[in-house]
Amino acid sequence: MFESWKEKLSCATQCHRCNAKLGPKDQRILSVFDHEPICLPCKRAEEKRPDYEAVSKEAIGTCLADVEVAYGDPGGYCYHHFYPFTCN
Ligand SMILES: [Zn+2]
Numbered sequence: 001m002f003e004s005w006k007e008k009l010s011c012a013t014q015c016h017r018c019n020a021k022l023g024p025k026d027q028r029i030l031s032v033f034d035h036e037p038i039c040l041p042c043k044r045a046e047e048k049r050p051d052y053e054a055v056s057k058e059a060i061g062t063c064l065a066d067v068e069v070a071y072g073d074p075g076g077y078c079y080h081h082f083y084p085f086t087c088n
Pocket of ligand 1: 015016017018019020038039040041042
């Protein structure tokens, strides 16, 4: 069941935050707050939140712990919270 996270997250057709449409080639990134795919303008807004730094540090820790037991592609899952990616 965990193999599908990448497909589900990376090929989301709309931003979870603002519902903007995301095409296969549009960049998206995972929220450190709810781990849902969001568009880059939403990510920039997220980064301005006062608790972003604390939450993102926590997300890295949680993500690495989760990945170790649950995901086969730890780099991808963790990095997708901090580096924009496309559906490919
Ligand atoms: Zn958005």
